[in-house]
Amino acid sequence: SQTIHQWPATLVQPVGSPLSLECTVEGTSNPNLYWYRQAAGRGLQLLFYSVGIGQISSEVPQNLSASRPQDRQFILSSKKLLLSDSGFYLCAWRPGTGAGKLFFGSGTQLSVL
């Protein structure tokens, strides 16, 4: 069966520090991968998605970047965090073919102080 791992669960970082959040999927190949951000009490905002290794689509121009160095690995990064980067970050995947639903990781609560 397929599983998605996302870490760390919580992170407190100072303004101006770098960020690296990692997400991996097991039990499937060539998944579509996604990064969402959820501000407190709000809905989900799509940040990036990827349909293959090295293929990244950015939905919102901002202080963040994403990379997919391996088929089942998706990384969210920042060189210098801003206060506005605080939020709950969710990684998700869906099968690369067909119209499947999204499967989500457990999320990372990021606090930038």
Added chain:
Amino acid sequence: AQKITQTQPGMFVQEKEAVTLDCTYDTSDPSYGLFWYKQPSSGEMIFLIYQGSYDQQNATEGRYSLNFQKARKSANLVISASQLGDSAMYFCAMREVYNFNKFYFGSGTKLNVKP
């Protein structure tokens, strides 16, 4: 314009009663899919139910059913026999046929089930 609108920020329901969570959507695509997810306090998003735009019947999954009214562009979630464990945030989402990669989410409804 908002793709998905959830107008109920918060709702209360008595345990064992039914509750309807509203969702309206906006699309001009001929084919689309509608989803409902549950987010407990732990934060993980749990898939509940799916409705395709061409499905003739309303989707049902256990105690969850989707009241799909295509002409009104609404896809309300009905939870029957509410349980305390149903207390959570609920999100409606849509995916359009021309871009399977974009799932649009509403702002969510916080459901509180009272004992």
